[in-house]
Amino acid sequence: MSANTRGKTAAAIEAAGGKALVAYLPVGYPDLETSIEAAVAVADAGFQVLELGIPYSDPAMDGPVIQAATQQVLDRGFSLSEVFQTVEAVTARTDAAVLSMTYWNPVLRYGVDRLAHDFAAAGGAGLITPDLTPENADEWIAAAEKHDLDRIFLAAPSSSDARIDRAVEASRGFVYTVSTMGTTGVRGDMDTAARTLSERIAESSARVGKPIARCVGLGISRPEHVADVLDYAEGAIVGSALVAALRDGGVPAVAAKAAELVTGLHSDPGTLS
Amino acid sequence: MTEKLRDHHGPWFGDHGGVFMPEPLISAIEELTAAYDALRGDDEFWNEFHRLGREYTGRPSLLTEATRLSELAGGARIFLKREDLNHTGSHKINNVLGQALVAKRLGKTRLIAETGAGQHGVATATAAAYFGFDCTIYMGEVDTERQALNVARMRMLGAEVVSVKTGSRTLKDAINEGLRDWVAHTDTTHYLMGTVAGPHPFPEMVRDFHRQIGEEAREQIQTAAGRLPDAVLACVGGGSNAMGIFHAFLDDADVRLIGLEAAGDGAETEKHALSVGRGTPGLLHGMRTYLLQDENGQTIESHSISAGLDYPGVGPEHSWLNDIGRAEYEPVSDTEAMDAFSALTRKEGIMPAIESAHAIAGALRLGRALGPDAVLLVSLSGRGDKDAATAAKWFGLLDEGEQHVG
Numbered sequence: 036m037s038a039n040t041r042g043k044t045a046a047a048i049e050a051a052g053g054k055a056l057v058a059y060l061p062v063g064y065p066d067l068e069t070s071i072e073a074a075v076a077v078a079d080a081g082f083q084v085l086e087l088g089i090p091y092s093d094p095a096m097d098g099p100v101i102q103a104a105t106q107q108v109l110d111r112g113f114s115l116s117e118v119f120q121t122v123e124a125v126t127a128r129t130d131a132a133v134l135s136m137t138y139w140n141p142v143l144r145y146g147v148d149r150l151a152h153d154f155a156a157a158g159g160a161g162l163i164t165p166d167l168t169p170e171n172a173d174e175w176i177a178a179a180e181k182h183d184l185d186r187i188f189l190a191a192p193s194s195s196d197a198r199i200d201r202a203v204e205a206s207r208g209f210v211y212t213v214s215t216m217g218t219t220g221v222r223g224d225m226d227t228a229a230r231t232l233s234e235r236i237a238e239s240s241a242r243v244g245k246p247i248a249r250c251v252g253l254g255i256s257r258p259e260h261v262a263d264v265l266d267y268a269e270g271a272i273v274g275s276a277l278v279a280a281l282r283d284g285g286v287p288a289v290a291a292k293a294a295e296l297v298t299g300l301h302s303d304p305g306t307l308s
Numbered sequence: 309m310t311e312k313l314r315d316h317h318g319p320w321f322g323d324h325g326g327v328f329m330p331e332p333l334i335s336a337i338e339e340l341t342a343a344y345d346a347l348r349g350d351d352e353f354w355n356e357f358h359r360l361g362r363e364y365t366g367r368p369s370l371l372t373e374a375t376r377l378s379e380l381a382g383g384a385r386i387f388l389k390r391e392d393l394n395h396t397g398s399h400k401i402n403n404v405l406g407q408a409l410v411a412k413r414l415g416k417t418r419l420i421a422e423t424g425a426g427q428h429g430v431a432t433a434t435a436a437a438y439f440g441f442d443c444t445i446y447m448g449e450v451d452t453e454r455q456a457l458n459v460a461r462m463r464m465l466g467a468e469v470v471s472v473k474t475g476s477r478t479l480k481d482a483i484n485e486g487l488r489d490w491v492a493h494t495d496t497t498h499y500l501m502g503t504v505a506g507p508h509p510f511p512e513m514v515r516d517f518h519r520q521i522g523e524e525a526r527e528q529i530q531t532a533a534g535r536l537p538d539a540v541l542a543c544v545g546g547g548s549n550a551m552g553i554f555h556a557f558l559d560d561a562d563v564r565l566i567g568l569e570a571a572g573d574g575a576e577t578e579k580h581a582l583s584v585g586r587g588t589p590g591l592l593h594g595m596r597t598y599l600l601q602d603e604n605g606q607t608i609e610s611h612s613i614s615a616g617l618d619y620p621g622v623g624p625e626h627s628w629l630n631d632i633g634r635a636e637y638e639p640v641s642d643t644e645a646m647d648a649f650s651a652l653t654r655k656e657g658i659m660p661a662i663e664s665a666h667a668i669a670g671a672l673r674l675g676r677a678l679g680p681d682a683v684l685l686v687s688l689s690g691r692g693d694k695d696a697a698t699a700a701k702w703f704g705l706l707d708e709g710e711q712h713v714g
């Protein structure tokens with residue numbers, strides 16, 4: 036076991052001065068090689084954290100753009116070995132912390148400890164687990180400790196203070212701050228609910244005596260969203276907007292979209308709109 | 309003292325059940341759990357529920373002895389629990405009325421539901437009309453085609469029917485879409501799960517609303533046959549009509565409980581819906597249970613001629629009853645089910661839902677094995693009107709030009 040207990044994701048967010056950009060891209064979309072190039076391009080554009088989505092047949096949290104992409108990967112045949120290959124390739128070529136976002140059944144099927152081992156061996160930072168809440172996560176947390184991986188749980192505007200405390204205590208890396216009460220997708224306006232939730236997580240963090248970053252996801256598609264979010268959180272997570280660019284224009288388009296979003300890192304909130 | 313099986317509560321049924329849902333839905337699930345915990349012992353609530361059963365659904369449902377069908381079942385006595393005679397034509401209304409009352413208590417103004425055969429969607433749309441809820445029903449595109457009559461019924465009742473085009477375009481995808489809607493609208497909306505599946509408290513709550521099926525039948529069959537049955541048989545999709553009729557008999561150790569799963573093209577093929585029979589434990593729709601999945605943990609599409617049984621998972625209480633050996637789960641192929649559909653229609657003048665025909669097929673098979681001394685209780689979970697087009701096509705009863713109708 037490594038002595039590193041802070042984790043790669045927290046280190047990447049700190050290195051970014053507490054203002055990080057996080058990209059969601061589906062593993063293997065539109066094909067393995069292109070997906071790796073897309074992830075590298077996004078990291079090269081200035082994203083510090085990558086979140087590689089593992090395609091799953093029943094993705095209850097994904098919006099239409101991401102679901103269409105992951106369905107395409109499943110239709111052509113997909114196995115978890117592509118995840119390890121991608122993580123290995125991307126960590127070899129960039130400094131980004133590489134997480135995976137995965138529904139829990141594929142992990143259970145593969146074996147929790149076995150997956151943690153293989154993911155860590157590939158150079159991965161940890162997992163985001165949308166349908167695994169802390170009360171069901173004992174086995175995963177034990178495996179993550181053993182293999183020194185980050186585990187990122189969700190907090191939602193509807194979460195009680197007690198549940199937020201639990202997410203803060205169980206998470207390492209950041210708390211995934213769900214900005215709107217909907218599934219992933221591009222939204223015109225950022226939700227003020229995200230700001231409130233972000234504050235509640237900070238209060239919880241003080242209450243339980245555990246500093247932790249907050250990354251806001253679901254709905255971010257423009258540089259001004261990024262600037263707004265980074266005014267009150269340590270990370271802005273972009274998914275559907277990047278996936279749509281990759282779908283429509285391949286690696287050049289996703290690189291351009293990433294570069295555009297990175298401008299939000301260097302501006303004051305409100306000045307870009 | 310050992311716990312009675314009947315007294316078992318969720319969230320866990322052995323290794324199965326639980327709550328595996330995204331955090332944004334947890335507060336709605338906790339709200340529902342707390343409400344149901346409070347209502348469980350609330351006489352006023354149950355009185356209202358049973359009043360609706362009597363005055364709106366038509367309960368208690370009849371028990372009919374199928375004497376001519378018996379000739380095809382080795383002479384075994386077959387008793388049909390007539391949930392097909394309920395208002396809206398299936399057992400589904402029992403659960404819908406219960407959950408609609410819960411939703412009212414929670415102050416919700418909108419109901420959403422998934423549906424496969426459309427029976428649960430019709431029942432939900434009916435309750436929405438009756439109580440004055442807004443209503444959206446999610447239905448896989450494949451099912452909107454094979455159950456077109458029910459789509460029309462739901463729209464007549466004022467519900468919005470959304471045809472789901474993702475994934476396998478059947479029941480499981482309709483559930484995913486319904487959950488997505490729920491995430492975005494938990495403050496106003498109740499997700500009215502149509503079977504004993506999903507996260508706690510749905511499996512237990514839905515079972516409790518269907519428990520009356522078995523409670524009534526247990527009395528009725530003792531009057532009619534002078535004893536408890538040798539076996540109780542029911543089809544299993546998610547498993548609600550089966551849990552409903554099994555529950556009263558769980559602690560009657562001599563009564564066999566037999567769930568009939570849809571074997572589609574056949575149990576020996578890869579095109580089936582045998583979640584217990586051929587599945588492995590995993591997660592689907594917020595529960596741990598037996599499901600059809602591949603070596604990568606991806607849910608496999610199920611196959612059945614019956615939309616209501618075309619589901620790759622099963623309620624967690626069934627998985628548990630299987631594990632502890634209290635219930636048995638057997639396959640019935642499309643062909644066996646359609647033969648039973650025809651047999652019941654021709655011998656008794658009762659056209660069953662294709663779902664329910666699977667239970668009839670199981671009874672014919674068991675009757676032949678046990679002979680004339682056997683007493684079998686069968687859940688006739690729904691009527692067959694919705695399946696007339698599918699059956700007509702299967703049996704080649706339509707002229708060429710009419711093949712496309714329905």
Ligand SMILES: Cc1ncc(COP(=O)(O)O)c(C=O)c1O
Nearest residue numbers: 427545546547548549616663690
């Ligand atoms: C008549 C009928 N029986 C059975 C079922 C299967 O559901 P369950 O297994 O929950 O009873 C359905 C589902 O649509 C149905 O319409």
